[in-house]
Amino acid sequence: MKEVINLPVKNVEEEEYHINMGPQHPSTHGVLRLVVSLQGEIVKSLKPHCGYIHRGIEKMCEKDTYPQIIHLTDRMDYLSAHINNHAVCLLVENALEVEVPERVKYIRTIIDELNRIASHQLWWCSFGMDMGGLTCYFYGLRDREKILDIFEESFGSRLLHSYYTPGGLMMDIHPDFQKNVKAFIKYFRKKIKDYDELLTGNVIMQLRSKGVGYLSKEDAISYGVTGPSGRASGFSCDVRKHHPYGVYDKVDFNEILGTKGDTFERYMMRMNEMHESMRIIEQLIDNIPAGDYTAKMKAVLKLPAGEYYQRVEASRGELGVYCISDGNKTPYRMKFRSPNFSNLSALDHISRGVKIADLVAIGGSLDYVIPDIDR
Amino acid sequence: MNFSLYDFTSFNQWIDKFLNDNLPAFWAVAAEMVIIGVAILLFYALVGLFLVYAERKVCAFMQNRVGPNRVGPFGFFQTIADFIKLMLKELIYIKNADQLLFNLAPFIVIIASFMAIAAIPFAKGLHAIDFDIGILYVIAVSSLGVVGILLAGWSSNNKYSLIGAMRSGAQIVSYELSVGLSLVTIIILAGTMQFSEIVEGQRNGWFIFTGHIPAFIAFIVFLIASTAETNRGPFDLAEAESELTAGFHTEYSGIKFAFFFLAEYMNMFIVASIAATVFLGGWMPFHVGSWAGFNQVMDYIPPFVWYIGKTFFVIWIMMWFKWTFPRLRIDQLLTLEWKYLLPINLVNILIMAFIVLMGWHF
Numbered sequence: 001m002k003e004v005i006n007l008p009v010k011n012v013e014e015e016e017y018h019i020n021m022g023p024q025h026p027s028t029h030g031v032l033r034l035v036v037s038l039q040g041e042i043v044k045s046l047k048p049h050c051g052y053i054h055r056g057i058e059k060m061c062e063k064d065t066y067p068q069i070i071h072l073t074d075r076m077d078y079l080s081a082h083i084n085n086h087a088v089c090l091l092v093e094n095a096l097e098v099e100v101p102e103r104v105k106y107i108r109t110i111i112d113e114l115n116r117i118a119s120h121q122l123w124w125c126s127f128g129m130d131m132g133g134l135t136c137y138f139y140g141l142r143d144r145e146k147i148l149d150i151f152e153e154s155f156g157s158r159l160l161h162s163y164y165t166p167g168g169l170m171m172d173i174h175p176d177f178q179k180n181v182k183a184f185i186k187y188f189r190k191k192i193k194d195y196d197e198l199l200t201g202n203v204i205m206q207l208r209s210k211g212v213g214y215l216s217k218e219d220a221i222s223y224g225v226t227g228p229s230g231r232a233s234g235f236s237c238d239v240r241k242h243h244p245y246g247v248y249d250k251v252d253f254n255e256i257l258g259t260k261g262d263t264f265e266r267y268m269m270r271m272n273e274m275h276e277s278m279r280i281i282e283q284l285i286d287n288i289p290a291g292d293y294t295a296k297m298k299a300v301l302k303l304p305a306g307e308y309y310q311r312v313e314a315s316r317g318e319l320g321v322y323c324i325s326d327g328n329k330t331p332y333r334m335k336f337r338s339p340n341f342s343n344l345s346a347l348d349h350i351s352r353g354v355k356i357a358d359l360v361a362i363g364g365s366l367d368y369v370i371p372d373i374d375r
Numbered sequence: 376m377n378f379s380l381y382d383f384t385s386f387n388q389w390i391d392k393f394l395n396d397n398l399p400a401f402w403a404v405a406a407e408m409v410i411i412g413v414a415i416l417l418f419y420a421l422v423g424l425f426l427v428y429a430e431r432k433v434c435a436f437m438q439n440r441v442g443p444n445r446v447g448p449f450g451f452f453q454t455i456a457d458f459i460k461l462m463l464k465e466l467i468y469i470k471n472a473d474q475l476l477f478n479l480a481p482f483i484v485i486i487a488s489f490m491a492i493a494a495i496p497f498a499k500g501l502h503a504i505d506f507d508i509g510i511l512y513v514i515a516v517s518s519l520g521v522v523g524i525l526l527a528g529w530s531s532n533n534k535y536s537l538i539g540a541m542r543s544g545a546q547i548v549s550y551e552l553s554v555g556l557s558l559v560t561i562i563i564l565a566g567t568m569q570f571s572e573i574v575e576g577q578r579n580g581w582f583i584f585t586g587h588i589p590a591f592i593a594f595i596v597f598l599i600a601s602t603a604e605t606n607r608g609p610f611d612l613a614e615a616e617s618e619l620t621a622g623f624h625t626e627y628s629g630i631k632f633a634f635f636f637l638a639e640y641m642n643m644f645i646v647a648s649i650a651a652t653v654f655l656g657g658w659m660p661f662h663v664g665s666w667a668g669f670n671q672v673m674d675y676i677p678p679f680v681w682y683i684g685k686t687f688f689v690i691w692i693m694m695w696f697k698w699t700f701p702r703l704r705i706d707q708l709l710t711l712e713w714k715y716l717l718p719i720n721l722v723n724i725l726i727m728a729f730i731v732l733m734g735w736h737f
Contacts, residue, residue, distance in 0.1 A: 207703075208703070
């Protein structure tokens with residue numbers, strides 16, 4: 001019964017061989033499959049194969065009403081679920097020309113930034129693990145837990161929140177919310193120093209990430225690499241600065257921009273963004289105005305016929321929601337421009353000629369979340 | 376019979392005499408071999424189990440966790456439970472693997488570490504065999520393990536395993552040099568390769584203190600190189616979980632995997648033992664020049680406790696490494712050895728030879 005299946009091998013140089021990284025592999029962060037052509041240890045080229053966790057979210061949106069769609073967006077980039085919700089809420093609100101109460105805008109901005117910190121913490125965990133430093137994982141998760149506790153206290157869920165609704169919020173924040181957030185920021189400002197001591201300042205980590213996986217600004221723009229990964233290459237693409245939503249136009253914060261475009265720069269972008277996010281929260285947390293937590297909305301939302309586009313800055317880059325409405329209560333077509341899909345497209349370009357270990361580190365620094373790629 | 380915790384020589388002689396009195400000479404030797412073999416095997420298994428437990432606890436403390444705490448007091452029997460699980464697990468038959476080599480590989484790895492342990496002096500008179508070329512023997516035997524790793528990687532018929540095995544081959548062959556040369560530094564100081572004499576030579580001060588700076592440098596180099604030689608983090612490129620899933624032992628399951636696992640921990644124990652014996656005085660108590668009272672108190676602690684304490688101190692340092700540092704890349708690993716450790720070592724040997732010639736050591 002020994003039959004060897006001879007697969008045809010095309011256009012492959014003799015000395016190259018392929019390995020399948022994934023769909024089950026510890027460092028593809030999910031079910032991504034990378035077919036990597038290797039020459040010894042050196043990556044010659046790679047081909048990402050997506051679709052292992054494709055759930056047809058865009059198609060499902062066509063059957064769902066707008067408030068229902070919000071629950072689907074949670075499941076895309078589950079690590080920045082609030083920000084995904086925010087995109088759809090803004091789209092609906094702008095289409096219906098609803099004036100959202102100031103209180104809602106403040107709370108949404110604060111929670112978006114908390115979500116960004118939580119997401120970057122988990123990224124830091126997994127980046128450390130990709131680098132081989134397992135201890136990072138537990139440090140990051142320990143601190144992320146504090147944010148999830150704050151979320152849980154206010155609206156009961158820890159990962160897939162669906163807290164925003166078109167026009168406002170599902171419910172008001174918990175009375176202790178402000179106190180807890182301030183306590184967290186005080187706590188995390190201390191703990192983020194540990195992160196720097198454990199990983200950022202480590203010689204091995206710096207040797208392995210500096211000058212590795214270079215992405216130029218031109219390439220970042222042409223591949224559409226956004227978010228911290230794009231900004232590391234000097235591509236100014238922060239939606240919060242360029243097309244402010246929420247109350248980002250009222251707060252003072254810097255768009256973190258890098259120049260070098262290597263793995264270490266992408267790493268530093270996210271580390272610095274955590275500091276910036278804490279600054280934003282600190283400016284807002286004491287000034288949440290009183291008022292309603294939701295605007296008056298109709299029971300059934302019908303968007304006027306037409307095309308709509310809304311972009312927000314998710315923790316991994318620019319999330320765009322494109323919607324065609326034919327005036328019904330469900331959209332005619334919904335398309336998400338997910339940051340991870342574009343970021344992943346640059347992976348082949350970045351990682352040609354690096355070692356396998358660097359490929360894993362580059363993957364970690366691009367910080368892809370597979371359900372967001374496949375949707 | 377004169378049994379003493381401080382000197383096992385008379386105890387050994389008593390056993391030898393007892394066996395020779397009651398058995399023909401050939402069978403007496405055979406019985407001794409069996410006794411020693413069983414004793415070492417038991418010791419090996421116990422230390423292996425304890426080290427796995429210790430690593431879990433140490434790693435848990437480093438990572439804000441509790442670690443195993445369910446099976447037995449403080450989770451002490453967790454590793455035993457795990458070992459039973461591993462023994463009962465199915466051995467997966469790999470269809471296109473080279474069966475002979477695939478099955479042979481774990482044994483080579485474990486035999487190599489088993490042989491090395493024979494030469495290590497645990498206390499005065501407590502060693503299986505006291506070669507006059509003890510250090511050379513240990514270096515030679517411990518480098519056999521790489522053959523098993525290469526075989527495992529090659530015969531698994533898995534690309535991850537092959538990459539892991541090739542990495543491991545390059546790594547161990549390179550770092551063997553540094554391990555050897557850093558020990559040569561101490562051999563120059565001690566003037567012998569016999570473990571018992573090396574320990575005896577540290578009666579008035581451990582070599583790490585008496586050997587000036589070169590001995591200290593040699594200790595650091597030995598620590599780095601031996602961590603690399605045992606394939607432990609930050610040099611665990613052969614397994615590199617995030618890159619190669621499990622490297623050379625990806626395809627192994629059950630007891631065969633347990634062999635690799637046990638051998639890794641025992642190799643760690645062996646290199647820590649050598650470090651303790653050669654640099655930190657082995658079972659010799661800690662003495663400070665003219666403090667007679669202090670020295671006497673130190674002498675009360677049995678040599679075996681000293682030896683275990685020092686060994687576990689070195690092991691703890693190695694665990695500390697592993698759970699703090701990220702992993703190196705293969706080219707950086709080789710750069711570290713060939714461009715830094717090796718030249719440092721060679722210069723270090725020269726300095727040590729000079730110091731010994733001039734009689735500047737203590």
